[in-house]
Amino acid sequence: MNKWLKVGLILVPVILMSACGSTGAKKGAPVTGGATPPPADSARTSPLDSGSGAGITPLPQTGGMESQAGDPLNDPASPLAKRVIYFDYDSNNIRAEDRATIEAHAQYLAQRGNVKVTLEGHADERGSREYNIALGERRSNAVRDMMSLLGVSAAQVASVSYGEERPAVLGDDESAWRMNRRVEIVYAGQ
Numbered sequence: 001m002n003k004w005l006k007v008g009l010i011l012v013p014v015i016l017m018s019a020c021g022s023t024g025a026k027k028g029a030p031v032t033g034g035a036t037p038p039p040a041d042s043a044r045t046s047p048l049d050s051g052s053g054a055g056i057t058p059l060p061q062t063g064g065m066e067s068q069a070g071d072p073l074n075d076p077a078s079p080l081a082k083r084v085i086y087f088d089y090d091s092n093n094i095r096a097e098d099r100a101t102i103e104a105h106a107q108y109l110a111q112r113g114n115v116k117v118t119l120e121g122h123a124d125e126r127g128s129r130e131y132n133i134a135l136g137e138r139r140s141n142a143v144r145d146m147m148s149l150l151g152v153s154a155a156q157v158a159s160v161s162y163g164e165e166r167p168a169v170l171g172d173d174e175s176a177w178r179m180n181r182r183v184e185i186v187y188a189g190q
Contacts, residue, residue: 072108073187079104083185085143086178089124092138094146102143105185106150113153116188119143121161122168124177129163136161136183143183 072078083105085098094102109115121136140159147157169179 080108085139085183085185087139087181087183089177089181090127090135091181092135092142094142099146102146103150106147106152109147109156110151110153113156116156116158118158118160118186118188120166120184120186121159121163122166122180122182122184123164124180125164125167125172126177127164129165132163133161134163136163139181139183143185 072080075081079101082101085101086095087093088095105117109117119140121138121140123132123135123139125132127135137159140161144157144159148154164180167176167180168182169176171177
């Protein structure tokens with residue numbers, strides 16, 4: 001089957017699901033600290049937008065896992081050091097600035113069939129618990145689908161949603177919510 005037809009067949013349901021949303025608000029108290037938030041003015045993008053791939057450093061072609069010292073997962077200068085993908089409010093669309101990160105992780109995984117990851121989907125506290133669990137799942141599935149299109153085996157990737165239950169940042173404002181709308185890429189054994 002044509003590669004572009006496969007891409008279209010996978011992305012059409014993702015786009016249709018991203019159109020579903022809720023704008024209900026709910027108060028809650030996040031419980032942990034976090035990292036640097038994504039920019040406040042990030043634009044929504046469609047999963048069909050093409051990324052240039054600029055800025056991606058090719059990973060060495062290897063058949064197996066490197067030693068811990070030579071593993072790019074442990075190199076803070078590697079594109080694999082970034083393991084959090086942020087999302088806009090009420091969206092599961094992958095932002096243009098996060099595509100290079102997903103592409104780097106997908107390349108790493110595709111080259112190492114024995115390495116597994118869990119994609120942990122999260123949402124901010126606005127909306128019902130049920131809605132946020134579903135939104136976290138849509139987010140983790142969007143990252144999983146992009147990795148799959150880039151050659152990662154389905155057996156290497158597990159998706160889970162925590163909804164609003166594991167916030168990255170305390171707060172009841174946009175800066176905290178922005179940090180909590182995310183998917184974390186968690187490598188087995190890391």
